[in-house]
Structure formats: structure tokens, C-alpha cells
Amino acid sequence: MRCLTAALGAVTLLMLALALAAPGPTGADVPEVLRISAIPDENPNELLRIYAPFADYLARELGMKVRFTPVVDYAATVEGLAAKKLDLVWYGGFTSVQAVRRTNGTARRLVLRQEDAEFKSVFIARPGAGIKGLDDLRGKTFAFGSVSSTSGHLMPRYFLLQAKLTAEKDLKQVAFSGAHDATALWVESGKVDAGALNFLVWDKLVQTKKVDPARVSVFYTTPPYVDYVWTARGELDRGIQDKLIAAFLKLDYGEPAHRKLLDLHRTTKYIRANDADWKGTEDAAISAGLIK
Secondary structure: OHHHHHHHHHHHHHHHHHHHHOOOOOOOEOOOEEEEEEOOOOOHHHHHHHHHHHHHHHHHHHOOEEEEOOOOOHHHHHHHHHOOOOOEEEEOHHHHHHHHHHOOOOOEEEEEEHHHHHEOEEEEEOHHHOOOOHHHHOOOEEEEOOOOOHHHHHHHHHHHHHOOOOHHHHOOEEEEOOOHHHHHHHHHHOOOOEEEEEHHHHHHHHHOOOOOOOOOEEEEEOOOEOOOEEEEOOOEOHHHHHHHHHHHHHOOOOOHHHHHHHHHOOOOOEEEOOHHHHHHHHHHHHHOOOOO
8 A cells, every 4th residue: 555655656746747847838948048139120239239238137037148139130030030049029010920920820929118009100201302292202212111111111001002102103213221210311311202211210310310300301100000019939938928028017217227228219118919909010011912
């Protein structure tokens, strides 16, 4: 009897150990270093200035090593998450859609800035270009940002279509600058007549005097749409994902140390993400012919 009791006890302990070691259905992958990244929608030095402090903050909050890993283009962030080479990425709305699709629906959107729930793009032109509305873009040269940018390409293209304008058909020439700040500089320098970019980058460029409002200005602002979001790979341990959510929601603009981080991301608050909110972005991408 004692032997049977001891055997049952050993089996119970073995089953418990196996249960603790096995990954749960929601993922239990705990990396030695949490690798975070962001779509390269601004120049590399600016991205490092913004996200290196976030890596330091998350390392303290999670009690583990966190490293910011820059990437060469938007597609690399999607492939990096799918290949498990990146754990957490700051995506635009369109690239988050691509990431979720590329990972067979496993990638999980965690948090977004409150501004991203009602994001906007601005269309800009030089004052002497004779452009006062979207219809005036007919026959003009125009710059989008990156091909994969939500606020620099997808949504501006979508709203052009809503205004009965097909970029490659109705505009004289269409180019891709690669980044929001580059689009503004292209328009200001006269390389193109007009362009579209993210409204927060535009505001920052004006505030930091990187562009001259006397030489380039906004002539149209889009209706709001959902955009940027911190997205984790689905296999990442759910406990870590929950800690990441808590770390971002914890940031309080009234705390000086927190304010520095929030200012870097041009926000005052993060809110929880709801995956269903990006269905409209996916539909817009399908309507614009960017995905099937």
C-alpha cells in the first residue's frame, strides 16, 4: 500500500512538473532578451532617440533584458515578427494588419496611444502650387511616404479614391519618399507639388522648425481612422504580454519621468487595443488594392 501511495505521489509530481513546463495554449515563450522594434517611418537617428528609452523602461518594468532592434523597412518588421526574431513592434495600422495576416492571426495588438484611436493624415502643398483641395491634385506631382505606411500611403490613397481620384491615373506623377519627414521636405523643396503624411509628424516638424509653414502648408486633413499600435507575437508568454500592457497603461503624464517617454511618442496616454477596430483598415487596404 505504501509503495502504491508513493508511486501515485511520484506520478502526480511528474504530471505537475510536465504541466508547468509545457506551454499553454496562449503561448509561453519567454525569451532571454525581449526584442522590440518599430516601423521606420522616420530617420534612423530619430527612431533610436525615441525607442531606446522605451527599451530601458520596459526592462525595468518587466525585470528582464529588453533591446531595441532597428529594421531597414516596413516589410522587415512583419517578417521579423513572423520569424520570431522580434517580440514586440510599434506598427502602423496597415502593417499591423499585415502582421496579423502573416502570423495566421496569432499576433496580438496590445496598446495604442489615445491619439491613434482617431488618427489623421494631412495633405500638404506649396502655397504657389494652386492646390486648395483634393480635386486640384489632378495633373500634379505627388509624394506618399512608404508603400506600407498607413498614414503616409494607405489612408491618403483611400481618401483620394473616395474623392474619385486614382493616383496613377489622375495625378501627373506619384513617388514614394520612404518616410513622413522626407515627404514634407520634398514638398517644401519643390521636388513634388504635394504630398501626404501623418499629422503628428507634421506638427512636430512645424514645432521644431524643420519645415517652414510659409513655404509648405496643409490644405486637407482626412477624417479620423485607427492607426499605430504596439503588437506582440502570439507565441510570446501571455504573462509578459500582460506585463507589457500594464507597463504602458501605467505611464502617467503627471510624473516627470513618465512624461519624457510619453513626449517621445507624442502622446499623453496609452489605451488598450481592441483587434476588431482594425477591420476598417483591412477593408481600406482591400479597397485600395494593396491586399487581397
